[in-house]
Amino acid sequence: MYAELIAIMLMTTIACVVPGVFLVIRGMALMSDALSHALLPGIVIMFLLNRQCTSFTLIIGALCAGLATVVLTEAIMHTRQFKKDTAIGLVFPLFFSIGVILISLYARTIHLDMDMVILGHLVFAPFKRFIVYGNDWGPQALWMMSAVACINGIGTYIVYKELLLASFDDTLAYTSGFRPRTLHYCLMIMTSITCVCAFDVVGALVVVALMLVPAATAYLCSSNVVAMMWHALFFGVSAVWGGCLLAYTMDVSAAGSLATASGAVFMVVFMIHYVHLDRRHDVRH
Amino acid sequence: MNAALVIQELTVAYQKKPVLWHVNAVIPQGIMMAVVGPNGAGKSTLLKTAIQLIKPMSGCIELFGQNHASALQRVAYVPQRLSIDWTFPITVLEVVLMGTYASLGWFVRPGHKERKRALDALQAVEMDTYADTSISQLSGGQQQRIFIARALVQQADLYLMDEPFVGIDAPTELLIVSIMQSLRDQGKTMIIVHHDLQSIDTHFEWIMLLNVQCIAYGQRDRVFTQENLAKTYGKHVAMRI
Amino acid sequence: MLCFDYTLCIVIVCMLFLGCTAGLIGAFAFLREQSLLGDALAHACLPGTAIAFILASGADRFWLMFGAWCSGLCALVSINLLRRTTVFKMDTILGIILSVFFGFGLVCITMAQQYALPQQSLLTTIIFGNAATICMYDCYIVLITTCMLALHVALWWKELKLTTFDHVYARTQGYSVGCYDAFITLLLMATIIIGLRIVGVILMSTLLIAPAAASRLWTSRFSTFIGCSALFGACASVIGIMISAAFHHMPTGPVIAVVAIMWTLFSLVLTKGNKYTVS
Numbered sequence: 001m002y003a004e005l006i007a008i009m010l011m012t013t014i015a016c017v018v019p020g021v022f023l024v025i026r027g028m029a030l031m032s033d034a035l036s037h038a039l040l041p042g043i044v045i046m047f048l049l050n051r052q053c054t055s056f057t058l059i060i061g062a063l064c065a066g067l068a069t070v071v072l073t074e075a076i077m078h079t080r081q082f083k084k085d086t087a088i089g090l091v092f093p094l095f096f097s098i099g100v101i102l103i104s105l106y107a108r109t110i111h112l113d114m115d116m117v118i119l120g121h122l123v124f125a126p127f128k129r130f131i132v133y134g135n136d137w138g139p140q141a142l143w144m145m146s147a148v149a150c151i152n153g154i155g156t157y158i159v160y161k162e163l164l165l166a167s168f169d170d171t172l173a174y175t176s177g178f179r180p181r182t183l184h185y186c187l188m189i190m191t192s193i194t195c196v197c198a199f200d201v202v203g204a205l206v207v208v209a210l211m212l213v214p215a216a217t218a219y220l221c222s223s224n225v226v227a228m229m230w231h232a233l234f235f236g237v238s239a240v241w242g243g244c245l246l247a248y249t250m251d252v253s254a255a256g257s258l259a260t261a262s263g264a265v266f267m268v269v270f271m272i273h274y275v276h277l278d279r280r281h282d283v284r285h
Numbered sequence: 286m287n288a289a290l291v292i293q294e295l296t297v298a299y300q301k302k303p304v305l306w307h308v309n310a311v312i313p314q315g316i317m318m319a320v321v322g323p324n325g326a327g328k329s330t331l332l333k334t335a336i337q338l339i340k341p342m343s344g345c346i347e348l349f350g351q352n353h354a355s356a357l358q359r360v361a362y363v364p365q366r367l368s369i370d371w372t373f374p375i376t377v378l379e380v381v382l383m384g385t386y387a388s389l390g391w392f393v394r395p396g397h398k399e400r401k402r403a404l405d406a407l408q409a410v411e412m413d414t415y416a417d418t419s420i421s422q423l424s425g426g427q428q429q430r431i432f433i434a435r436a437l438v439q440q441a442d443l444y445l446m447d448e449p450f451v452g453i454d455a456p457t458e459l460l461i462v463s464i465m466q467s468l469r470d471q472g473k474t475m476i477i478v479h480h481d482l483q484s485i486d487t488h489f490e491w492i493m494l495l496n497v498q499c500i501a502y503g504q505r506d507r508v509f510t511q512e513n514l515a516k517t518y519g520k521h522v523a524m525r526i
Numbered sequence: 527m528l529c530f531d532y533t534l535c536i537v538i539v540c541m542l543f544l545g546c547t548a549g550l551i552g553a554f555a556f557l558r559e560q561s562l563l564g565d566a567l568a569h570a571c572l573p574g575t576a577i578a579f580i581l582a583s584g585a586d587r588f589w590l591m592f593g594a595w596c597s598g599l600c601a602l603v604s605i606n607l608l609r610r611t612t613v614f615k616m617d618t619i620l621g622i623i624l625s626v627f628f629g630f631g632l633v634c635i636t637m638a639q640q641y642a643l644p645q646q647s648l649l650t651t652i653i654f655g656n657a658a659t660i661c662m663y664d665c666y667i668v669l670i671t672t673c674m675l676a677l678h679v680a681l682w683w684k685e686l687k688l689t690t691f692d693h694v695y696a697r698t699q700g701y702s703v704g705c706y707d708a709f710i711t712l713l714l715m716a717t718i719i720i721g722l723r724i725v726g727v728i729l730m731s732t733l734l735i736a737p738a739a740a741s742r743l744w745t746s747r748f749s750t751f752i753g754c755s756a757l758f759g760a761c762a763s764v765i766g767i768m769i770s771a772a773f774h775h776m777p778t779g780p781v782i783a784v785v786a787i788m789w790t791l792f793s794l795v796l797t798k799g800n801k802y803t804v805s
Contacts, residue, residue: 024614024618025373025374027370027615027617027618028617029615029617029618029620029621029622030562030617030620030621032621033621033624033625037728076791076794079794079798081742081743081794082739083559085559085561085562085616085617086556086561086735086739088562089561089562089565089731089732089735090735090736090739090787090790090791093728093729093731093732093735093736093783093787094783094784094787094788096728096780097728097729097732097779097780097781097783097784097787098780098784100654100777100779100780101776101777101780101781101784104775104776104777104780105775105776158392159391159392160394161386161389161394161395162386162391164375164379164383165383165386167373168369168370168373168375168380168383169364169369169383171336171338171362171364172362172383172384172386172435174336174337174338175336175337175338175357175360175362175387176357176386176387177354177357177358177387177390178386178391205569205624205625205628205629205632206625206629206632208621208624208625209622209625209626209628209629212618212621212622212625213622213625213626216614216618216621216622219374219612219613219614219618220612222374223374223375223376223417223419224374224375224376224379224419225374225375227374228374246633250633250637251636251640252632252633252636252637253632253633253635253636255629255632256629256630256631256632256633256635256636257629257633258629259625259626259628259629259630259632260626260629260630260633262626262629263622263626263627263629263630266622266626270608270612273611273612274611277611372613372615421613
């Protein structure tokens, strides 16, 4: 059972790292935080419409909420009255608060518990099995996260150069005929799907940690994006190893341990970076 | 032969404030033209409207006689250096390779041919030894050079550049000018937003004076007069021409 | 039907001043483009609170606030360090600090639960606050904080105005810009910690952003902007409480957040095309 738990954590980390790298280099790190909070009303509304709570319908609901978040944030930025930070800081609390209100009003008695939303139920994940024709294929979460990891990996591989171009210089992307806006929305959809699937496993805030922290750690020691991805995967896997150790020895939240461990890895790499920093060269522009 | 750029009654406004107003111009191929004017004159906006990044309120710009996106294949746009994120984790060669993406289309990766083109372009701007360097380590002049290399790789017919000479060293400036002049001699068209009136004489043979409206454009000897400068900048500019 | 009982009155008064304070300090944060810093700091207070909870063997208000303060300071120091020594953009730094500190906080909370201390879910309290348990003590604290904040802002008005607007020029004029920066940031932290226990993380972050954003749309004058922001914060809080009190099972915090943000969005539509633009 522990093996399955570790496998789930591994696949979740791998799935999160890919969109995370692009979010970090595009300077959209807090969209992951915004999306993971704003998915809540989508999940709640889907749940209220159809009390079955299957993963697939929840993903659809969360996707709709995610897209609505992105569209509304961009609409606010389009008025040019607020910067991106402010727009994000207005939209996701709105959605999250609406989700909480809906839960309090209509869904208090069911197991859509707020603690679970924030914490995820990683420890329970191995108990929800994927049963096909009477055969037990393993935990549902493992299949789901593996599928997401594959989709993210393959999707990124196929449109890597287009995503890279759109992230670095969207004007050239536009004049070269690659649609930067479409790519942006695709990335947001990928992030939303990853968020909602990982939500279930590790909870809202640890998803953010998994997306951002290994990618940021990799940013400190990579000179190009491909190297950054591989480094981020390595740091993510190290975080899983460290997190499992912490959770097992101290008997604490597995999801929290994962986030803490990724932070610890970041600290180690940062200290090495700091020591090697050329003090004369001002890194801030 | 089609003119490189035909601007007809172009008006671009933002929130009721006009940025470009009834601009008309016909710019032929094979020239090097400077676009000059005070701050807020709409120079960058003109370039961005030409590459269809901004939608005009009225009027249009035609590139090589065409009005749609396929014409953009023949245009290379070099943005202001400030608009780029220089902390992006990417190497010099990767930036220059980006100029080849348009010819490759979706899903196809750059191959040996594209790498060779990119390295040749880097050699032309004397940056080939920096191919695997991260762009965060480049100086201002070096940054501008790799953008010129990227534009070269695009093998365009029209080059639009937004203030390429700001904040770069003299050797880089001379190198870029000589590259531009050789492109012009091959029949390409260069339209450059320029900030320094002193160097107009040495670099450009055509000039457009822009201050929301097009004050004058055409051959430098005819257009670059005290009177036109006064109309563009107000009465404060005194130049020894 | 609204019943104006004693508890409700206390809640209204407390939230009025909290909204006012948050609006006031949020206005400065907005001008310094530090809107989401408040959000990150609010999340970062969790581990300190949890550790204080364990060490103090219970939910003693003072120790919880002290723990939150320590945690928040750590986060601040980390943010500044990362800003000075890496090429990360500000939102990457905030994202890292927010999620790692919060994750560590989750670890601490599950450790706290092992001690089987008699207290309701600490986590839910941190996220959503507990407006229902506001008492006179909380009211006094918020009132004192608001007065201190207003006093300091009034005392250092012209210095704060200058260093917020153009810190380079301020430095050339001999002002110690770093001090004023630290001052505003500490006031921000104080507001967050006071407010966290009452309204939770999400609402605290909203109260710091939304009234300031709305105020910016209505006015371009510095003094009016600061004043309006405080006013909008106070109004949103009071209106939110009234609405949630009028219906059964409406949670207070989220309602206030929705009111504040909807007002900002309406302001965006109502004042369209009037004002400045950002690049």
